[in-house]
Amino acid sequence: DGGITQSPKYLFRKEGQNVTLSCEQNLNHDAMYWYRQDPGQGLRLIYYSQIVNDFQKGDIAEGYSVSREKKESFPLTVTSAQKNPTAFYLCASSSLAGVRTEAFFGQGTRLTVV
Amino acid sequence: QKEVEQNSGPLSVPEGAIASLNCTYSDRGSQSFFWYRQYSGKSPELIMSIYSNGDKEDGRFTAQLNKASQYVSLLIRDSQPSDSATYLCAVRSSGGSYIPTFGRGTSLIVHP
Numbered sequence: 001d002g003g004i005t006q007s008p009k010y011l012f013r014k015e016g017q018n019v020t021l022s023c024e025q026n027l028n029h030d031a032m033y034w035y036r037q038d039p040g041q042g043l044r045l046i047y048y049s050q051i052v053n054d055f056q057k058g059d060i061a062e063g064y065s066v067s068r069e070k071k072e073s074f075p076l077t078v079t080s081a082q083k084n085p086t087a088f089y090l091c092a093s094s095s096l097a098g099v100r101t102e103a104f105f106g107q108g109t110r111l112t113v114v
Numbered sequence: 115q116k117e118v119e120q121n122s123g124p125l126s127v128p129e130g131a132i133a134s135l136n137c138t139y140s141d142r143g144s145q146s147f148f149w150y151r152q153y154s155g156k157s158p159e160l161i162m163s164i165y166s167n168g169d170k171e172d173g174r175f176t177a178q179l180n181k182a183s184q185y186v187s188l189l190i191r192d193s194q195p196s197d198s199a200t201y202l203c204a205v206r207s208s209g210g211s212y213i214p215t216f217g218r219g220t221s222l223i224v225h226p
């Protein structure tokens with residue numbers, strides 16, 4: 001079945017530690033996105049990529065890094081520079097061609113600082 | 115700054131009633147409009163897409179788009195307790211980055 005897979009579902013980070021969240025899609029989508037959601041809040045864009053080996057900062061990129069070495073994969077690293085990383089992280093992908101450009105989401109990764 | 119506005123709610127309706135959720139957007143160049151449902155602790159799930167003015171029906175759901183007034187709405191007929199969730203409106207422009215911009219969502223509670 002086609003879809004987007006995020007792992008892990010839950011992640012715990014110690015102070016000063018970098019952690020990487022995985023996102024893989026087999027929908028053949030060109031665009032991939034990372035959003036952060038805090039309790040009671042909407043989705044805030046961290047990074048996005050529309051083509052392999054290229055990505056752009058979103059509204060809250062500080063303290064995060066990404067790579068897009070393969071079309072299917074768009075991992076997000078939460079660095080120690082991100083001072084308040086506890087949140088629900090959502091990866092999404094979409095087609096850029098044609099009319100149907102809906103974004104589809106993975107199941108999310110809940111990150112907690114311990 | 116492209117903005118998508120939604121009333122945060124909660125919107126409370128009795129079972130069997132029609133729930134009406136509204137969304138306004140600031141970018142007149144927007145071409146694609148989406149409604150997502152998000153249950154607590156889960157990721158958003160796409161329930162409706164609409165691309166042209168007017169109504170689009172899918173089962174108990176109807177999306178309505180009025181580009182001149184820059185609003186999009188979602189009607190849920192015969193509301194069920196299982197419809198209780200947060201509904202996110204998303205808007206995408208036709209050019210540029212194609213990034214979907216999301217509203218903060220409206221919390222819907224359907225009580226028996």
